[in-house]
Amino acid sequence: MKILIADDHALFRDGLSMHIEKLMPQASIAQAGNFSQALKFLDGQQSPDLIIVDLDMADIQWEEGLKAIRQKSPKSRLVVISASEDRRSIKKALELGISGYISKRSDTKILTSALRLILEGGTYLPPEILEDSHSGGYSDSQEEYRKSKILTPRQTEVLGYVAQGLSNKQIAYNMGVSEATVKLHINALLRSVGATNRTQAVILSQKMGLI
Numbered sequence: 001m002k003i004l005i006a007d008d009h010a011l012f013r014d015g016l017s018m019h020i021e022k023l024m025p026q027a028s029i030a031q032a033g034n035f036s037q038a039l040k041f042l043d044g045q046q047s048p049d050l051i052i053v054d055l056d057m058a059d060i061q062w063e064e065g066l067k068a069i070r071q072k073s074p075k076s077r078l079v080v081i082s083a084s085e086d087r088r089s090i091k092k093a094l095e096l097g098i099s100g101y102i103s104k105r106s107d108t109k110i111l112t113s114a115l116r117l118i119l120e121g122g123t124y125l126p127p128e129i130l131e132d133s134h135s136g137g138y139s140d141s142q143e144e145y146r147k148s149k150i151l152t153p154r155q156t157e158v159l160g161y162v163a164q165g166l167s168n169k170q171i172a173y174n175m176g177v178s179e180a181t182v183k184l185h186i187n188a189l190l191r192s193v194g195a196t197n198r199t200q201a202v203i204l205s206q207k208m209g210l211i
Contacts, residue, residue, distance in 0.1 A: 001027045001119070002046070006038040007054040007081070012104075016052070016081070023112070024119050034058070035065035039072060047073040050118070054104075055082040055089065062089075066096045079118055090126065100124045117184045120177060123152040124188070151192055151210060158185040159210065163202045 001024060007013045013031045020027055030048070032038035034057045042048075051069060055062040069078060079100040080093050090101050100123050102114045114124035151159065154175075161171040168186070172179045186198070193210070195201035 001050065002048040003027050003029045003050045003052065004032060004038060004041060004048040004076075005029060005052045006032040006035065006057065007052075008034055008057045009054075012054075019112070020115060020119070023116055027119075035060040035062075035068070038065075039068055042069065042072040047076050049076065050079065051076045052079045052081055055080055055084055055093070063092065063096065066093065066098070070097055077118075085126070094125075101126060113184055116181070117188065120181050120184075122154045122181075122185060122188070151189065155185055155189045155192065156210070158182065159189055159201070159205055162186065162189075162198050163205075 003020065005013050005016055007016070010033070013033075017029045017031065020029060030041060030045075032041055035053075036059050038051070038053065051073060053066070053069065057065065060068070066078065066080075069076075077099040078097060079102070080098050081102045081104060082089075083104040084090075085103050085105065093101060100114070100118050102111065102124060103126060106114065117124050157175065158171060161174060166174070168179045168182045172182045175182070186201075190196065190198075190201055193201050193204045195204050
């Protein structure tokens, strides 16, 4: 897997690179100190599988920076790791097509779980945004967008297996992932629909029209 990390703090970039290397030793990781360097890197390289960016880089306004990265590397998964927890910024970033948003203020366990989920192909979003996504007050077009953001494709797949009554071991076998990864998906699924257990998750998902 090829990964590009763009952040204007070298110590954070190095620390994040080391963290990812522990989770995925085979990953090839490149670094950029701002949006401009990231865009220059994308001009001369094959598109990375994953691009991790900080919103607070001063050279380019972050919305324009994300749009430019998306245009240059449309097939890359784009993830934000930022100190900002402003919900409007998070929602705007989602509209621009990011695959995940991690707060720099997250504790180490959450950061590790979120990165592992993302590296496995999943999506991580702050719990408060997931809670907002099914709190009501949406138009018909927004409702379709809301549903698409409540569950990731992997979480939807897990939900289907949970609804069939399969165990974590059986789900892991069917999906070709580890049981630990399945547990991460299920925990994210429970948070997304506001459930406390698997049975409740299925019932609430049916009420929400997700299955």
